[in-house]
Amino acid sequence: MKRIAILGSSGGNLFNLGGKDPEKLMSEIISQCKGANVEIAAVQFIAAVESMDVAKDHTAAVLYRWDAGEMRLTKMYEGPLKETNQAAMVLDTEIAGQIQAGQIDGIIVMSADPNQANQQAMIAAVEKRIPVVGTGGTSMALISSKGANVIATSGTTGTTNRTRAVSFMTSLCKYWGIKYHPVLGDTSTQHASVSSNPWRKINLKGIMQASLPGFIAMAIVLAISQIPALKGLSEVFDLMLKALPVVLAVIAAKQISDLDEVSIVAGVIAGTLSINGGIIGGIIGGIGAGLLVQYLFVKCVQWRFPMTTVNIVAGGFAGLISGLIMYYLIAPFALQAGELMKYLINEAISFNPIVAGVVAGLLIWPAILGGVYHAAILPIVLLEMEKTGNSFLGAVDMVGLVMVSAGITLANIIAPRDKGEAAVATPGFLINMGFGTFVEAAYPFMFSNKMVFAGAILAGGVGGGLVGVFNVRGTAYVPSFMGPLLSNNVMGFTIAMAVALLLSLVITLVANKAVRNKKNLEPTTQVEQSA
Incomplete structure (x- = not known):
């Protein structure tokens, strides 16, 4: 079993993209490690209450470490940022010793400080030539300049906790030659689904049930628009009617790929281009977007694209490809299928x-x-x-x-x-x-x-x-x-x-x-x- 260390801080830009909630950020990495059968050997993570871009020595901060016995993240120190950094240096020396002893096979870095808080660990990583993956433009540039074996690097813009974690683990497992399927779904439970076969996650009943609030909201607008003084809301009803395929597409895309905002963006794009296909078109477009998001995401990570680019390609191109196919090829048939079903229902009722x-x-x-x-x-x-x-x-x-x-x-x-x-x-x-x-x-x-x-x-x-x-x-x-x-x-x-x-x-x-x-x-x- 491979063992990794996770080093870094809540960062500057990272703070607004998951860093301000370190336990949630770490939970995604922990879930992906479990999916890859990779053990966490050490953690050194400094979480401040504000972005490191504006943080001062007196800014409140917490130092997290890994409890190997209980296999969970624990707080090692709480106090001003200056003192927290000093405590982190002690832990840095301990982790460097683990690397030198051959107890760590790879490192995940997020907005680390290779000149101070993570200096010793980085020196040991360079000497041992163990693989390093991470995000944070400035820190990764410094780490690379010191001669570290950086196998994947990226800025944090456009990334999410999940996409970063999947990217880290995909790069490390490819380097080690380990088979790995991203763990998706609700990673806080044991029911998280593995993406080895995304087709199995297509659940029409689930898509319909999840979209029900949108239909109820539309019905409420319709009822209110019947009040003489609020007749103008009929235009709002017509607008909401057009938006229903988008709602269904977003739900379908997220259900299948579940890559947070990336899935949502793909679903919105596909759903917008599927409006002419009605709700059936929205469902088909969203399913297509979800399948493509997952495929393109994994492929782009394997090709070592920067994470920002990975998210743009996966979210933007997946939604666009699925949406254009719907718009030009499938939407007319989907609309006719829906109209036929409604016609048959109405005929049976009117008879x-x-x-x-x-x-x-x-x-x-x-x-x-x-x-x-x-x-x-x-x-x-x-x-x-x-x-x-x-x-x-x-x-x-x-x-x-x-x-x-x-x-x-x-x-x-x-x-x-x-x-x-x-x-x-x-x-x-x-x-x-x-x-x-x-x-x-x-x-x-x-x-x-x-x-x-x-x-x-x-x-x-x-x-x-x-x-x-x-x-x-x-x-x-x-x-x-x-x-x-x-x-x-x-x-x-x-x-x-x-x-x-x-x-x-x-x-x-x-x-x-x-x-x-x-x-x-x-x-x-x-x-x-x-x-």
Whole structure:
């Protein structure tokens, strides 16, 4: 196993690009080291409370070192910068001894000071000819001039904690001939994904769910624009409608490559050029940008491009290439595919909206319980909202799921089977009514009583039928009192919501009473049998 030392400071320009949060900065390097099976042998990092460009001797600072026993970053000294630098020199001598003893195989440098705080370590690194990678224009120039074996260097402009860490580890592993795949995703958990196969990270359901706030914001603008005094907001709605593909593209690009701002920039560029393809175009453009970001980033690092250039190529070119392909080749077909799906949905609804509502209402609970809702129904809701700002199935969602769940939980607050169930039901009811989500709150009561389960499906079917009767278009995921205001039929949506809630409430009350009566009869029956 190769062992490295990490030397440097929060820097000048680096301070504004991650250096002011040293623990987060170091966590990215630690994650990449774990992904490459490289051990951290030593750390000497000076973190000041302001940029080193303006820091003074009295500026507060912290010296971090590596605790090899606990395998974590620890604070060695806190005090004025001048004294912190002096403490760092002591640690510098210790690390130099490790290098001389052959216990360190490579060095990562970030805005280091080879003339003072890191002088001894750099002298030892030059003598041992161990590879050095790093950022910081001035410090890397000085290190190179002293004869260090610098295998990759760059300024900090345009870099992020993650892109720097990936670049460092890619360069070192290539030098050593070690196989390495960048660790991406949430590096604070054990669920970080490895980029060996980015195609596996394409998750349409995740893209749709993450983009939902954008659609809800659009629906709110649409509703407000119906107020006579605020008619001018209709232009804002049209603008937001065009922005939806950008939102989806950014989410898709970041989901796949997860290289922080680089992914976001690529997604914005690809999404902007995918607007003519609608939300389907935005998703395809974002996926393409995400795949290209990761490929171009790794290739540019392997070709030893400076990190600033790596980020420009990966973020700019990936978004541009994917976006231009969408703009000239795919966007028209993506738009037609979306329009065809919306046409088929509208035709089915217009053929018999009541039947469509009843069927949707009856199936929506089995769909969410079977894991089909987010994979099939939510995309249809978003496709509908793309055109009108609200949705038929969105209204069924609010009525058949949210209101039914609210009715079930309310019944268990009013007259629960057991006293303890009221405490369980109360938070679920409040979230259902206050936020238009968390229908899972009804699960414990549905799964433990077949009558409640059947009542939920029945209430969903009746509520869905009323959505069809009033030809309502609406949305869930908003407070219940706002639901009707965001729909095309305030009174009709209100009636459908109220009926679904009351029906599920009454059925659950009856079911709970039957259970309580059964429990009350059991002791009497046992006494009679004993007699």
